[in-house]
Amino acid sequence: MLNFTIGPVMSSEEVCAVGGEQVPYFRTPEFSNVMLENEQLMLKFAKAPENSRAVFMTNSSTGSMEAVVMNCFTAADKVLVIDGGSFGHRFVELCEIHEVPYVALKLNHGQKLNRERLYEYDGQGFTGLLVNIDETSTGVLYDSEMIGEFCKKNNMFFVCDCVSAFLADPFDMAHCGASVMITGSQKVLACPPGISIIVMAPNAVERVTNAKVRSMYFNLADALKNMERGQTPFTPAVGILLQINARLKEIERAGGADAEIARVAAQAADFREKIRELPFEFVSESPANGVTPLHPVNADAYEIFTELKDNYGIWICPNGGDMKSTVFRVGHIGHLNHDDNTTLINALKDLHSKGKL
Numbered sequence: 001m002l003n004f005t006i007g008p009v010m011s012s013e014e015v016c017a018v019g020g021e022q023v024p025y026f027r028t029p030e031f032s033n034v035m036l037e038n039e040q041l042m043l044k045f046a047k048a049p050e051n052s053r054a055v056f057m058t059n060s061s062t063g064s065m066e067a068v069v070m071n072c073f074t075a076a077d078k079v080l081v082i083d084g085g086s087f088g089h090r091f092v093e094l095c096e097i098h099e100v101p102y103v104a105l106k107l108n109h110g111q112k113l114n115r116e117r118l119y120e121y122d123g124q125g126f127t128g129l130l131v132n133i134d135e136t137s138t139g140v141l142y143d144s145e146m147i148g149e150f151c152k153k154n155n156m157f158f159v160c161d162c163v164s165a166f167l168a169d170p171f172d173m174a175h176c177g178a179s180v181m182i183t184g185s186q187k188v189l190a191c192p193p194g195i196s197i198i199v200m201a202p203n204a205v206e207r208v209t210n211a212k213v214r215s216m217y218f219n220l221a222d223a224l225k226n227m228e229r230g231q232t233p234f235t236p237a238v239g240i241l242l243q244i245n246a247r248l249k250e251i252e253r254a255g256g257a258d259a260e261i262a263r264v265a266a267q268a269a270d271f272r273e274k275i276r277e278l279p280f281e282f283v284s285e286s287p288a289n290g291v292t293p294l295h296p297v298n299a300d301a302y303e304i305f306t307e308l309k310d311n312y313g314i315w316i317c318p319n320g321g322d323m324k325s326t327v328f329r330v331g332h333i334g335h336l337n338h339d340d341n342t343t344l345i346n347a348l349k350d351l352h353s354k355g356k357l
């Protein structure tokens with residue numbers, strides 16, 4: 001199997017080996033030390049400001065998006081949601097469910113957010129902003145620095161869903177002034193799904209600590225309190241946390257966050273160069289490194305996904321909803337190299353020669 005989806009992705013041999021071991025009991029000093037090391041490396045790689053904290057949630061990243069909406073905002077807020085694809089729209093739905101007043105800044109699929117458009121909302125009493133830094137459904141990378149500056153100017157609580165951008169695109173939490181950064185185990189961390197990480201700057205720690213949240217599992221103050229000793233309120237996905245530990249240390253040994261970002265960027269650039277000779281159109285105006293969405297000019301996108309899966313053992317990532325037959329995505333994250341890109345391109349060329357593309 002060769003997996004070019006954007007989660008779960010291919011894991012390194014070391015991460016797979018950890019996954020093959022027995023899962024230990026976790027209320028121990030040994031496991032606490034693993035968790036505290038995970039926290040330190042996460043804060044370092046996110047370039048989080050001093051006195052930031054991280055919690056490890058046993059849920060997919062949508063659970064963390066929901067936890068952040070529930071713990072950081074109330075009916076007294078007025079938040080701006082960047083709604084340029086299915087992940088942006090998820091934040092809109094979460095604000096609806098939890099009755100957080102919001103305005104959706106709608107963008108067309110593939111469209112980037114420019115300064116003029118954002119500043120239409122300047123000085124209008126917004127208290128927070130929710131954005132998916134890489135809107136993975138269309139592969140658009142939003143400018144975290146530009147949005148951060150806008151949030152600072154307007155004194156807004158700035159939430160970044162970096163689920164697919166963390167370690168794929170440059171992101172400096174301290175510099176852009178983000179209050180919260182969310183990511184998940186199955187994207188660039190290249191571990192099995194099941195864990196999502198919420199990094200909180202000091203202003204988020206303070207806000208969460210004083211929140212009155214009507215939830216037991218999604219009580220982030222409780223998660224923060226337990227994490228002071230490297231623990232979680234309830235049984236976490238222990239095995240995946242051990243795999244994350246192996247993976248974070250692997251990244252550190254290979255040069256840290258910037259080296260991993262450069263590796264993903266090179267993997268994306270190599271693919272984008274090689275795909276040019278085939279009949280596809282690029283979809284995104286401001287492409288993120290993690291994923292390349294493509295529009296097949298002569299064929300159905302979902303059929304290409306099925307052909308590659310059934311006849312070549314290669315997985316690309318189909319799109320959902322109204323993009324299902326027009327767009328598929330090729331991921332550049334996880335344990336992949338340039339030769340793997342060539343394998344995929346050769347399979348696509350083969351489909352082309354058979355008139356299926």
Ligand SMILES: *Cc1c(COP(=O)(O)O)cnc(C)c1O
Pocket residue numbers: 007060061062063087132133134135136161162163164184
């Ligand atoms: C993958 C992803 C998520 C989370 O998806 P889950 O299925 O809940 O893990 C959220 N936001 C973005 C931008 C993503 O790429």
